[in-house]
Amino acid sequence: MTKATTSVVVGQLACQKDSFCLDNFQTTVISCKELKGTPTKYEVELQDTILFPEGGGQPSDTGTITIVSSGDIIPVKYVYRVGLHANHMVSQYIEPGTKVDLTVDSEKRIDYMQQHTGQHLLSALLESQYALNTLSWSMGGVPKEKNGIAIELEPSDYFNYIELSRKLTEEEIKNVTTLMRKYIVLDPQVITVKERNPQETVTDDASFSKIPEDYDMTNGVIRTIHIGNLDSNPCCGTHLNSTATIGGILISRNQTSVRGTNSRLYFMCGNRIAQYGEFANDTLLKLKSSFSCGETQIMEKVEQQKEQLQKSNKRERFWIKELAILEAKKILLNLKDIKGRTYLLKDEFGTLEYLLAIFKELSSVLKEEQNNYKEYLIVLCGRETQTKTGPLMIISESGEKINEVSTKLSSMIETLKGGGGKKGGKWQGKISSFSNNDWDSLAHYLNTDYMEQH
Numbered sequence: 001m002t003k004a005t006t007s008v009v010v011g012q013l014a015c016q017k018d019s020f021c022l023d024n025f026q027t028t029v030i031s032c033k034e035l036k037g038t039p040t041k042y043e044v045e046l047q048d049t050i051l052f053p054e055g056g057g058q059p060s061d062t063g064t065i066t067i068v069s070s071g072d073i074i075p076v077k078y079v080y081r082v083g084l085h086a087n088h089m090v091s092q093y094i095e096p097g098t099k100v101d102l103t104v105d106s107e108k109r110i111d112y113m114q115q116h117t118g119q120h121l122l123s124a125l126l127e128s129q130y131a132l133n134t135l136s137w138s139m140g141g142v143p144k145e146k147n148g149i150a151i152e153l154e155p156s157d158y159f160n161y162i163e164l165s166r167k168l169t170e171e172e173i174k175n176v177t178t179l180m181r182k183y184i185v186l187d188p189q190v191i192t193v194k195e196r197n198p199q200e201t202v203t204d205d206a207s208f209s210k211i212p213e214d215y216d217m218t219n220g221v222i223r224t225i226h227i228g229n230l231d232s233n234p235c236c237g238t239h240l241n242s243t244a245t246i247g248g249i250l251i252s253r254n255q256t257s258v259r260g261t262n263s264r265l266y267f268m269c270g271n272r273i274a275q276y277g278e279f280a281n282d283t284l285l286k287l288k289s290s291f292s293c294g295e296t297q298i299m300e301k302v303e304q305q306k307e308q309l310q311k312s313n314k315r316e317r318f319w320i321k322e323l324a325i326l327e328a329k330k331i332l333l334n335l336k337d338i339k340g341r342t343y344l345l346k347d348e349f350g351t352l353e354y355l356l357a358i359f360k361e362l363s364s365v366l367k368e369e370q371n372n373y374k375e376y377l378i379v380l381c382g383r384e385t386q387t388k389t390g391p392l393m394i395i396s397e398s399g400e401k402i403n404e405v406s407t408k409l410s411s412m413i414e415t416l417k418g419g420g421g422k423k424g425g426k427w428q429g430k431i432s433s434f435s436n437n438d439w440d441s442l443a444h445y446l447n448t449d450y451m452e453q454h
């Protein structure tokens with residue numbers, strides 16, 4: 001086995017020279033270093049590679065390394081650049097000198113190339129049409145992890161964005177979309193890459209400002225991407241051969257402000273548009289069916305529903321208040337009849353809002369008619385059947401009485417937590433898991449011991 005000792009530098013990798021070489025690429029392992037951590041990972045450098053190392057706004061490729069002699073397939077999760085070297089992250093050791101065969105996850109790579117090349121063209125058009133420079137850009141739909149767990153992406157996370165110094169008008173979005181379509185469908189431009197020694201004098205308009213600081217300018221190569229005569233830009237990424245294969249453009253009307261007056265323009269290209277379209281279509285179909293209407297009436301129906309909801313909320317608040325006045329009157333009558341002690345239990349829709357409305361009525365009367373209500377003890381408890389939770393209030397002029405009842409109830413109902421009313425007033429709590437047993441024993445206690453103690 002002849003050991004290869006030098007690798008092709010980043011800038012001249014096979015993936016950069018031919019973006020469409022996506023499998024059947026034979027090469028040799030140069031080195032394999034163990035990386036610390038759990039689980040153990042290895043950093044593999046190959047003589048050359050078709051797996052693109054993350055850079056220039058383009059995410060890393062994923063793919064596989066197949067050991068030619070054994071046929072063993074090793075997944076490559078991540079490829080990254082260190083100086084002029086491309087490192088492949090794998091989970092097993094591969095002996096230097098081993099002949100291997102590479103495969104790129106081609107669907108992902110072509111999607112990345114469509115977004116990336118689309119960004120080049122869109123940036124070029126924004127500059128030529130509106131003198132708007134691309135301040136930064138970010139590719140959407142890139143898998144992300146948090147603490148080792150993959151974050152699920154929303155359909156709208158597949159939009160890429162370009163940061164500009166201002167928002168685009170509706171008219172400008174329309175114009176730039178038309179122009180993009182012109183170069184995709186009617187007048188496709190050939191995309192070429194020129195390689196240049198960084199020492200050479202700059203003769204075209206491509207600037208060096210985008211070259212990463214840690215890139216070795218003495219031994220490296222500067223790659224300039226030319227889109228017909230429309231644009232030239234230094235970029236290390238992988239690109240399509242023609243603007244035709246960008247395959248389509250969708251620019252969102254949703255622009256967001258960042259850093260003061262800057263704005264993000266969201267767009268997607270190629271197959272992503274169809275995937276987004278499928279999602280949007282499914283959503284529209286479900287909405288059409290639940291509203292029993294056509295697409296164009298959906299917004300009208302939503303507005304109607306919102307209005308109806310507001311009306312019924314208002315109505316519900318009205319009736320809660322009316323009922324609370326009646327309940328409060330009943331409670332106050334009971335206080336007089338049954339020597340200052342009473343309670344209220346409300347199942348099914350016994351919400352905190354309802355109890356608070358009763359409390360509000362009670363407290364104003366108790367305050368106004370202090371002389372008639374010198375001593376009182378009131379327990380208000382509700383339960384919401386749907387959530388199996390419930391509010392509970394103990395109201396008295398005496399902190400001692402409140403403490404006695406709240407201690408008793410807390411010992412009976414495991415999930416009752418609350419506080420307040422140490423010097424009299426209101427103790428308020430919540431039962432976070434209100435079982436039927438809890439309900440029955442509470443009702444029994446209130447009806448017997450509680451009422452009999454005076």
Ligand SMILES: [Zn+2]
Nearest residue numbers: 225235236237
């Ligand atoms: Zn590029």
